[in-house]
Amino acid sequence: MLTRAWLCLGRLLGKLLVLLLIVGLAGWGLSSAYYAWKFSGPVSIDEQIPLGEADLTQGIIEDAIRIADQHRDNTRVLRDAHAKAHGCVRAELSVLPTLAPELRHGVLSEPGKTWQAWMRLSNGNALQQFDNVGDARGMAIKLLDVPGDKLLTSDQGATDQDFVMINHPVFFVRDVAEFKQFFAAKASGKRVLAFFPSWDPRTWELRHLIIALQTLAPAPASPVATTYNSITPFKLGPHNIKYRVIPAPQDCPSYQLPKQNQDLPNFLRSALHQQLALDRMPACFALQVQRQNPQHYMPIEDTSVQWDESIAPFETVATIKVPGQDFDSTEQNLFCDNLSFNTWHSLPAHRPIGGINRLRKEVYEAVSVFRHQRNSAN
Template identity: 30%
Template sequence: MISSPLRYSPDLELPRPDEVETDESLEKSFDHILETTARDYGRAVRAVHAKAHGLFEGMFTIHDNLPPELAQGLFATPGVHPASLRISTNPGDILDDNVVLPRGLGLKVERVAGERLPEAEGDGQDFLMVNAPVFAVSTPDKFAGKLKLLAATTDRAEGAKVALSTTLGAINAALGAIGLESSALAGLGGARQVHPLGETFFSTVPFRYGDYVAKFRLRPLSPSLTILTNAIIDTSGRPDGLRETIRQDAANLTGEWAFEVQLARDPEKQPIEDASVEWKEEDAPFVQVATLRIEPQDSWSADKVERIDETLHFSPWNALVAHRPLGGINRARRRAYKHSSEFRVRVNGCPFTGAAQGAE
């Protein structure tokens, strides 16, 4: 039997006494990644999720007649919003696609009304997701430790990374810093390079959902996307093979994703502070509250690269008060992501302006 949704209360969060030191460690690791990659590339890139594979503009439709527990915050008012979508891989290096890595997805729902968090800029509500249901580490201090390992792999043995040999173990050991460790990467051959447009993406960490608490999921819905689930992309000899394939497919693709909400029911089974625990669907089911739709488009056009990849930032803290990020991992991201975005502004000499602004 499914219990009633857990009511939001500030008391659900239990900050650790060492989080100031954790924040300082994260900033130090971010600085190493940012400074190394800026030197290598001649410009600043994101400290995590540096390489994008597809950039999309779409429409985010909030469903009407949602039950009261789902009609919360952004989702309390039915309607259609423009949205920007960025599909990426997790490290701060811009690597050859023959290194098979976990994926990330940044979704910015734009022209959003409502009370915003103090640090939120523009008018967007951001959702950051990865292609796994849980974060690989449980607490902020472990997050900082994993990011320190990831920083140590930056700019090291590029040829070996492309060959999927000795460096893959070090990369994989650090991927928990962005939410996922892949056991397949421990092998010499890496994981299968499946099509990103066919994958399901998860927030992995909890958020306030108005009066309640939730995680989020973006699931392929239309046949044009589900047919790509587990489809293999051959990147042999193609360092940007994912980007090329997505661009070719996007030119003729009309696709829809289900945006789903998973309301917490039991703080023991759906903990707020341990991001490594999966909220099981049998205890807390996902329910669709909106649909994201894209029409055929150029997913790597010059204007999208300029607006979405170069100028746009994504942060869980670029949000409405009703969708405040919760838990230690989200608290750790708050300062670190802002630090990263400020570095990009300073080095690239380009302020981030426009309707869609954020932190990373």
């Protein structure tokens, strides 16, 4: 009797699992078909600014300042994101001598030109958490002594050109409206509500939740051992592009980083210090650009969509070298903390485009002013 009952229960569970598998496969098929339809070209090559974006931006600025003020380190106000640096190091960016003429714009105008730069490597979070916690990792590059008028009116006379990236190809929000929803939830300590704003399943952002979880990835072995992406689009002269920086160890002397203790809170800084300061070995990268093909779904205003590399492959435009150096001093760390990196610290030839970049222009400047004013007053 008991055996028969177990057999019946087993058959029932088996049928239930098969049913769940069929439902899951059907759901996957329907969602794939939906996104294949939704993410089909062509797309606009121009920015499309929605109504109400300015009001949403102001609300985000207020939330960003609130978060920056909440995450004080004793008396200092830290960045509202990428607060923890692994190091701020000197670097050189060299334009390819053979760069194609159609890509020679802005800081890439002169083939063979080498720019001196600062590079800041960081965790993405606003908290100074352990490096082995899942997180985005950031790379920001500031080219020095770049002549020409800049996009920000407050930057006229400034001589820097910035590039800002993280080690994931897409962002987990599509536009300013969704970013406002996420940031308000984050400022209130309820960030999960950003993806489930109501009980209506039509408002759920499951795809974006998956992207967010993928972004919170395990740490690389070293800050110089991962690929960094612009995520948002930019101009390169007449072209709409995204850019990325990839490791190029073949351009440097052969080097094997000794195994690091990843249980230490700052092991990424230790890895960088091991390579650059102790072993005196350089790190090499390639700067690449991906040109928009508007006949396919490569939107400007949706940063949650990855541009298809099989249609629009990345092209190397410059090399980057971080020479062996001492960088972990109190003075240099403080200098690094006071540097402001902004995609709008830029020549017009590299103008940021799209809603998230328009948002960055206002938020970065407001938070940077707030942070420097508070830190100078303390």
